[in-house]
Amino acid sequence: MLIGSCWVLILLAGSSNAIYNGVEAKFDFWTFIASVSVNGYLECGGTVIDSRIILTAAQCVKDKPVKKITVRVGTPDIYRGGKVIKVTAMVVHDKYEEWNNDIALLWLEKPALSERVTTIPLASREPYENEYPSNAGWGEKLLESYVSPRKLQNGVTKIRPRTLCADELIETIGNELLCVFYGENDICPGDYGGPLILANKLVGIAVQGHGCGFAILPSLYTNVFHYLTWIEENSKELKKNK
Incomplete structure (x- = not known):
């Protein structure tokens, strides 16, 4: 998916903080x-x-x-x-x-x-590196803040090579996981379990952010296709x- 088209999926509204640096979601998509x-x-x-x-x-x-x-x-x-x-x-x-x-x-x-x-349909293929899926959730605004936004937040992220996650986490990342991060967007506690969407299909399940707010470091998603x-x-x- 091209980055220009990923904004169609995000369906932006007002700004907020969680998903970390996400925006208030337009619910018709979610x-x-x-x-x-x-x-x-x-x-x-x-x-x-x-x-x-x-x-x-x-x-x-x-x-x-x-x-x-x-x-x-x-x-x-x-x-x-x-x-x-x-x-x-x-x-x-x-x-x-x-x-x-x-x-x-x-x-x-x-x-x-x-x-x-x-x-929503499940993934019919594994997402490719450098594609831009969307995520959403009601997770914490900051790590251990224990404060969740009242309204659903969503953002955009990017599929990365598994070797990148393996290098950061100092352990192998297998086909059961997707390595994901992009810009200032991150998942936080409360977002886990939520969807990662690409081309109107469910490709991932949020399972681990990188401390919530360390958006330049990778997050992990269960690979639904697997x-x-x-x-x-x-x-x-x-x-x-x-």
Whole structure:
């Protein structure tokens, strides 16, 4: 995607700070996004991929009681609007460890779809280096500030070589992860689990910023294309058993 066209995806509105140095999102583009809460407090973002299935990061829900997890959809406001739906089952990747295999599925008590809530297709290919996807979330404005913006924020970022992330993190980055950063945009706690979008498809799940606000350093996203089979098989199991 050319940088000129990426601004069409961002759909800018007023300025704000989180996603770090992001802007207030125009919600008409982000009707597939969800906020994931535990005990009534924002934990992460998520993506509606089926009427009753939310895709998020394993770190957001692993070892959390299912009955304490809810999802809000259909609104850019983290406190109001849309609808709040209970989670009744979930699947966390059985080999999740730190950033590796950081992926999970949530099964909702009732269907989420409406005029204000849509699904988004999953990636049909891995994004290429130097493409410009968009991200969004309600993450902290500054690291450990514990203050989230009320309205959804989004930004633009860039796919980088995995070797760049490996050099910065002093460890190998495999095909299960995407290495991403661009300009002054970064993901922060609260944004994790949220979507990375390219050409109107879900290509990544936010799993690790570089300290929140160190935007010249890389962030990591779970590579959705790498997990298509896992997502399909476990979605079928959730539907079959519920």
